Amino acid sequence: MHFADKLMARIKETGSRVVIGVDPDPRRLLGSDSEFRAAFPGKPDGYLLDAFCSTVIQVAKTYACAIKPQAAFFENMGMLGWKSLSLCIQNARKHGIPVILDAKRGDIGHTASAYAKAYLNPESELFADALTVNPYLGPDTLEPFMNMAKQNGCGLFVLVKTSNPGSHALQDLKVLDEHGRPSITVAEKVAQWVSKLGKSHIGKSGFSNIGAVVGATYPEHLEKMRQLMPQSIFLVPGYGAQGGRPDDVKAAFHPDGTGAVVSSSRGIIFAYENQPGLSQDGIFEAMARAAGKARDDINAVALS
Amino acid sequence: MHFADKLMARIKETGSRVVIGVDPDPRRLLGSDSEFRAAFPGKPDGYLLDAFCSTVIQVAKTYACAIKPQAAFFENMGMLGWKSLSLCIQNARKHGIPVILDAKRGDIGHTASAYAKAYLNPESELFADALTVNPYLGPDTLEPFMNMAKQNGCGLFVLVKTSNPGSHALQDLKVLDEHGRPSITVAEKVAQWVSKLGKSHIGKSGFSNIGAVVGATYPEHLEKMRQLMPQSIFLVPGYGAQGGRPDDVKAAFHPDGTGAVVSSSRGIIFAYENQPGLSQDGIFEAMARAAGKARDDINAVALS
Numbered sequence: 001m002h003f004a005d006k007l008m009a010r011i012k013e014t015g016s017r018v019v020i021g022v023d024p025d026p027r028r029l030l031g032s033d034s035e036f037r038a039a040f041p042g043k044p045d046g047y048l049l050d051a052f053c054s055t056v057i058q059v060a061k062t063y064a065c066a067i068k069p070q071a072a073f074f075e076n077m078g079m080l081g082w083k084s085l086s087l088c089i090q091n092a093r094k095h096g097i098p099v100i101l102d103a104k105r106g107d108i109g110h111t112a113s114a115y116a117k118a119y120l121n122p123e124s125e126l127f128a129d130a131l132t133v134n135p136y137l138g139p140d141t142l143e144p145f146m147n148m149a150k151q152n153g154c155g156l157f158v159l160v161k162t163s164n165p166g167s168h169a170l171q172d173l174k175v176l177d178e179h180g181r182p183s184i185t186v187a188e189k190v191a192q193w194v195s196k197l198g199k200s201h202i203g204k205s206g207f208s209n210i211g212a213v214v215g216a217t218y219p220e221h222l223e224k225m226r227q228l229m230p231q232s233i234f235l236v237p238g239y240g241a242q243g244g245r246p247d248d249v250k251a252a253f254h255p256d257g258t259g260a261v262v263s264s265s266r267g268i269i270f271a272y273e274n275q276p277g278l279s280q281d282g283i284f285e286a287m288a289r290a291a292g293k294a295r296d297d298i299n300a301v302a303l304s
Numbered sequence: 305m306h307f308a309d310k311l312m313a314r315i316k317e318t319g320s321r322v323v324i325g326v327d328p329d330p331r332r333l334l335g336s337d338s339e340f341r342a343a344f345p346g347k348p349d350g351y352l353l354d355a356f357c358s359t360v361i362q363v364a365k366t367y368a369c370a371i372k373p374q375a376a377f378f379e380n381m382g383m384l385g386w387k388s389l390s391l392c393i394q395n396a397r398k399h400g401i402p403v404i405l406d407a408k409r410g411d412i413g414h415t416a417s418a419y420a421k422a423y424l425n426p427e428s429e430l431f432a433d434a435l436t437v438n439p440y441l442g443p444d445t446l447e448p449f450m451n452m453a454k455q456n457g458c459g460l461f462v463l464v465k466t467s468n469p470g471s472h473a474l475q476d477l478k479v480l481d482e483h484g485r486p487s488i489t490v491a492e493k494v495a496q497w498v499s500k501l502g503k504s505h506i507g508k509s510g511f512s513n514i515g516a517v518v519g520a521t522y523p524e525h526l527e528k529m530r531q532l533m534p535q536s537i538f539l540v541p542g543y544g545a546q547g548g549r550p551d552d553v554k555a556a557f558h559p560d561g562t563g564a565v566v567s568s569s570r571g572i573i574f575a576y577e578n579q580p581g582l583s584q585d586g587i588f589e590a591m592a593r594a595a596g597k598a599r600d601d602i603n604a605v606a607l608s
Contacts, residue, residue, distance in 0.1 A: 025418070070415055070418075072409075072411055072416075072419045073415070073418050075418070075422040076419070076422035078386075078390070078422075078429040078430060079383070079386060079387065079390070079429065082382075082383060083383065086382070104438075105408070106408055106438060107374075107408055108466060108468035109468060110327075111327070111376045111377070114377050114379070115376045115379065115380070117380040118376065118379040118380035118382075119379075124382060125383065126379075134438050134440050135474060136438050136439065136463060136475070137463070137466050137468060137470070137471060137474075137475075138466070138469075138470030140468055140469055140470030141468060159440060162412060163412065164441060164444055164445060165442075166441070166443055166444030166445060167441060167442050169442040169443050169497075170439060170440060170490065170493065170494070173479045173480075173490065174480040174484075175478060175480070176477070176480075182484055182486070186474065186477065186490060189474065189477065190474070193473075
């Protein structure tokens with residue numbers, strides 16, 4: 001099945017445009033003062049990590065259209081982290097929840113193929129539904145990812161405009177267009193590639209399997225980006241803990257409320273913090289409440 | 305010890321400016337027709353992978369200033385690959401060979417810190433001497449890497465101008481200056497950051513711990529880059545199998561032959577291919593011969 005169709009069907013099924021970011025920051029999750037640890041007395045780190053991912057997946061079953069594990073937070077726990085990431089991805093997929101692996105990979109030729117084989121290949125222990133990729137090396141380096149994604153019903157989200165304060169330093173630089181005229185920014189140039197490359201594989205939903213990461217923290221860019229990439233699904237980070245508000249994501253959506261998913265991580269997955277003594281059920285409920293609120297807030301603007 | 309000083313000392317010790325890229329492409333290494341497999345009859349994939357890395361490390365002891373494991377080729381083998389990468393890094397470091405992990409990571413704030421913790425932290429199973437990082441997200445996203453690198457005597461190599469055919473599409477775009485006039489390229493802009501950021505931590509050798517990746521396939525760019533980043537060590541890929549010739553790397557070096565290391569992967573690590581029936585010693589010797597030739601060819605131009 002085409003990735004965009006799968007994601008659109010899931011949005012219809014859950015009524016949610018929220019992607020829950022799975023960022024198991026070891027300081028918050030595994031520290032001695034962790035309220036999550038307190039709810040699982042005596043359990044080792046690996047158990048806690050798996051239990052955390054399982055809890056998020058339980059929440060995502062009802063409240064999210066996808067989960068987005070952040071590779072870095074697993075990688076920084078070594079083998080323990082990799083095993084847990086593998087389990088998390090497989091567990092979510094078993095429950096029919098699309099997995100967008102946020103690994104921001106990017107490399108040339110054979111090496112890009114090797115990354116694609118690691119994450120977009122059904123034989124991999126880390127087979128995900130979609131992968132975030134970095135465009136700095138050029139459009140030729142996206143092709144190995146595109147080929148494997150297309151072959152296996154997967155998607156890509158190309159970093160176009162990121163949500164961090166310094167994203168302007170490179171992404172907003174004005175460059176010359178193909179006619180030598182000062183015109184567009186680096187991010188807009190990348191958006192043009194994404195739009196063009198994406199036309200090669202459009203699903204029944206009308207959307208491409210090649211989407212774009214466009215941050216919620218720069219609402220003034222979202223509208224332009226929406227025009228440049230009409231058939232790309234936007235993965236919008238920066239909502240919630242990073243400062244993006246519901247209204248800020250409005251321009252990411254088409255008028256019919258399609259075309260974007262909004263990622264929220266810390267605001268949901270650590271929603272149980274500062275409520276000492278919560279049980280395992282209490283932790284689940286705190287996350288679920290935060291995810292339900294994010295779903296409703298985002299639907300309110302997407303469908304307004 | 306400062307990373308640049310460590311690398312400079314190692315170049316002096318070995319007389320080599322060659323970095324051997326460790327790219328254990330499973331198709332070539334683990335396929336049924338692999339000549340490496342034939343030299344280790346009956347051994348399972350994990351054994352072969354570890355034996356391959358060990359052989360490269362043996363070669364590097366004499367002929368290379370560093371090794372550069374390519375994360376993608378380990379990642380695409382799942383847990384087996386991660387275990388082997390960890391062993392490879394630890395084994396090389398035990399022999400005093402600096403390890404530049406080519407993982408091209410890049411992300412924002414907390415997430416960049418998590419990546420830094422994964423690879424530039426002595427407590428990690430994957431602690432390397434240096435890491436390649438991607439600048440697309442902006443200079444603020446390099447800071448968490450810089451902080452951890454400085455703290456632990458590690459280095460960074462920022463992707464500036466890569467060796468692939470399509471690198472021009474983004475990296476060579478002309479940027480407009482503050483007066484709206486076409487001025488420098490995106491890659492040159494990144495080079496300015498690298499130079500500026502690098503000044504914060506200069507070693508006794510006069511070089512910064514923040515280096516730059518500048519491809520050998522674009523010799524016309526090397527000279528400009530050398531001027532823009534005088535105190536950064538260049539990691540020059542693209543030599544050998546990717547088409548870069550010894551003369552092409554000349555401009556990466558200062559007149560005294562310092563300031564750059566040249567990476568070669570397939571031309572060395574698969575030098576045993578097409579010589580069926582080689583023993584384990586024969587494989588080592590084929591790699592060693594290729595590495596020795598690369599060392600001599602590069603020294604000839606660096607010191608001319």
